[in-house]
Amino acid sequence: xxxxxxxxxxxxxxxxxxxxxxxxxxxxxxxxxxxxxxxxxxxxxxxxxxxxxxxxxxxxxxxxxxxxxxxxxxxxxxxxxxxxxxxxxxxxxxxxxxxxxxxxxxxxxxxxxxxxxxxxxxxxxxxxxxxxxxxxxxxxxxxxxxxxxxxxxxxxxxxxxxxxxxxxxxxxxxxxxxxxxxxxxxxxxxxxxxxxxxxxxxxxxxxxxxxxxxxxxxxxxxxxxxxxxxxxxxxxxxxxxxxxxxxxxxxxxxxxxxxxxxxxxxxxxxxxxxxxxxxxxxxxxxxxxxxxxxxxxxxxxxxxxxxxxxxxxxxxxxxxxxxxxxxxxxxxxxxxxxxxxxxxxxxxxxxxxxxxxxxx
Numbered sequence: 001x002x003x004x005x006x007x008x009x010x011x012x013x014x015x016x017x018x019x020x021x022x023x024x025x026x027x028x029x030x031x032x033x034x035x036x037x038x039x040x041x042x043x044x045x046x047x048x049x050x051x052x053x054x055x056x057x058x059x060x061x062x063x064x065x066x067x068x069x070x071x072x073x074x075x076x077x078x079x080x081x082x083x084x085x086x087x088x089x090x091x092x093x094x095x096x097x098x099x100x101x102x103x104x105x106x107x108x109x110x111x112x113x114x115x116x117x118x119x120x121x122x123x124x125x126x127x128x129x130x131x132x133x134x135x136x137x138x139x140x141x142x143x144x145x146x147x148x149x150x151x152x153x154x155x156x157x158x159x160x161x162x163x164x165x166x167x168x169x170x171x172x173x174x175x176x177x178x179x180x181x182x183x184x185x186x187x188x189x190x191x192x193x194x195x196x197x198x199x200x201x202x203x204x205x206x207x208x209x210x211x212x213x214x215x216x217x218x219x220x221x222x223x224x225x226x227x228x229x230x231x232x233x234x235x236x237x238x239x240x241x242x243x244x245x246x247x248x249x250x251x252x253x254x255x256x257x258x259x260x261x262x263x264x265x266x267x268x269x270x271x272x273x274x275x276x277x278x279x280x281x282x283x284x285x286x287x288x289x290x291x292x293x294x295x296x297x298x299x300x301x302x303x304x305x306x307x308x309x310x311x312x313x314x315x316x317x318x319x320x321x322x323x324x325x326x327x328x329x330x331x332x333x334x335x336x337x338x339x340x341x342x343x344x345x346x347x348x349x350x351x352x353x354x355x356x357x358x359x360x
């Protein structure tokens with residue numbers, strides 16, 4: 001009798017556990033399906049999570065050249081330097097060594113200041129914005145690789161990719177983000193200097209060119225180096241000479257030799273512009289005035305970009321973001337800059353976003 005009751009108890013217990021076992025099997029199958037779909041997607045496009053639209057964030061002006069604005073987004077730190085309104089001579093004099101024929105000297109006045117990222121966009125910045133799922137996985141499974149992401153510049157970037165980064169980053173942070181114009185780039189590079197190279201004026205001290213391609217960092221076969229390993233210019237901005245060539249917002253064309261106010265270059269053109277030269281260039285190709293025409297989809301290991309954070313315009317005026325030439329879909333301007341201009345800062349649904357402004 002006891003044996004029969006024990007067997008009956010076991011059968012009853014097994015039957016009662018069947019729903020739990022079935023649920024567990026279903027859960028495991030769904031989990032496997034999810035990871036399989038993510039792996040498939042990684043081969044085609046980044047895995048992104050839809051987030052609510054973030055309100056426009058108020059960006060204040062700097063007080064003096066070189067002021068610092070720090071931003072933390074998605075666990076990655078961004079440092080911007082203030083470039084105040086001002087005038088400078090763009091291009092190069094005919095006596096400058098290594099000068100090219102497309103560097104006609106002319107006067108430029110920039111009426112609005114801007115915040116420029118003090119280094120080239122790093123691999124960590126790129127991955128945290130464009131491939132957040134992949135970046136998180138790499139950070140957990142390969143700590144050394146994740147550390148290199150934070151200090152290595154992101155190369156092999158086309159112009160459309162750089163524009164897309166600005167658009168997504170602007171949407172998710174509520175900031176006005178763009179590529180710098182040629183005039184903004186050269187103005188920030190010179191930081192008040194008039195010679196071929198900013199800072200100390202010595203190419204080897206200011207950046208990495210073909211004369212300094214020893215791959216001491218062991219990062220990249222072409223010798224691209226970690227950001228901020230050379231000296232900054234007077235405004236605290238690094239790597240404007242060499243390392244990676246940098247995309248700007250303008251189309252390539254001849255300069256207008258007349259005095260210019262907030263120039264943006266031609267509105268149309270077959271090619272874009274890269275500035276600053278790279279580790280594959282001779283020092284003379286990394287001068288402040290050097291410029292290279294390049295097709296938008298020209299992907300090269302030595303080509304990257306940096307971004308501009310634009311402060312709020314005067315009351316009654318709108319943002320004047322540099323963008324693609326006429327006839328193209330917007331890609332270089334942050335679509336998150338329109339709408340509510342409330343200065344309050346709502347919580348960021350994607351990642352931590354902290355601003356801090358301080359003197360250099």
